Amino acid sequence: MSAISSSLKKTPSHEEDAEAERNRRRGRWVPWIIALFYLSFMTALVGFVFIAYAHPPAESTAEAYEKGLAYNDILAKAEAQRQLGWTSRVDYKSGRLTFALTDRGGHPVQGAVAKAWFVHPGNPADDQSVELREAGAGVYSAQATLPSKGVWTLHVSADKDGQAYQAVATTEVE
Template sequence: MTAISSAETQAEIDRRRGRFVPWIIAAFFLSFMLPLIAFTVLAFRHAPSEVTPQAYEKGLAYNSALAAEAAQAGLGWRIAGAYDHGAYHVTVRDDDRPLEDARVEVWFVHPAQKALDRHIVLTAQGDGIFSAPANLPVRAGWTAHVTVEDKGRQVQTRFLFEN
C-alpha cells in the first residue's frame, strides 16, 4: 500500500521561496535609493544660502581692495567708536588734530537678522567727536561699520560692541 503524501516536494518548496527573493533584492536597493532621491529633491528645492554676494567678483578685485586699504592706512587717521547709553560716538583725529568737517556714517549690523540692521549719520559735537542716538532694537553683539569722509578722502573701519 502506498501512502499518499501531502508533503510538497523540494522543487515546489524552492519555487515558492524563489518568488520572494526578487522582492527582497528590490527592497534592499530601494532602502538605499529612496533616501538618496529624497535628499536630491531637497537639495534642488532649497538652494544653499549665499554667504558672500558676488564672491567670485570680489575675489578678482581683492588686489584693488588691498591697495585701497593701504591708501586708507596712509592717511594716518585714528578713529575710535563707542556705544554708550543708547548713543554711538565716534572720535576722529588726523595726526592728533581733530577732524571737524567730516561726514560720519555708521551701519549697525545685527549678527543674525538682517532686518534689524540700522544706518545713522552722526553729527559733529566738536573736538573731532561725532555722535547720534542709536536706537538698537535688541540686545546683541553688534558690528558697527563706520565710514568717515573728509575733503574727498574716505576711511572705513568697524567696531564690535554689545548694547
C-alpha cells in the same frame, strides 16, 4: 569497466544534499542584500537633493559675487587708508554712538562727513544706518536705538576732502 567506474563514483549523501540546499537558499539573498544596500544610499541621496532644491541658500550680502570680484579695489582702499594714518575710537552706550577720529599726528579730524551702519548677524532685516553729526574736536555722534539685543557689527565711515576712512567694531546690546 563501466560497472567499475560507476561504482567508484561517489554518490551524494543525504547530509551533503542538505548542505547544498542550505547554501543555495543562503545565496538567494545576496542579490537582494546588495540591491537594498544601494537603494538605501539612493533614497538618502534623493532626500538630500530634495532638501537642497526646497531650501535654496539665503544671500545676506547683496551682490556678493560682484563684491567678490572687486576685492582688489578693497585691498587698494585699505592700503590708502593705512597710508592716511588716521585712527578712530568707536563707542556705543545707552543708545548713543560716539566716533572719535584723529589724524597721523593725533590731531582731531574736523569737518568730515560720517555715517554708521549697524549690522545684525542673525537678522539682516534689523540692520540700520545713522548719520553722525560733529560734536566738536573730531568727535561725531548720533542717537541709535537698536531693535534687538545681541552682538552687533558696527561699520563707520568718514570722508573729508576725498579722503575716506572706515572702521569696524562690535558692540553688545543688552
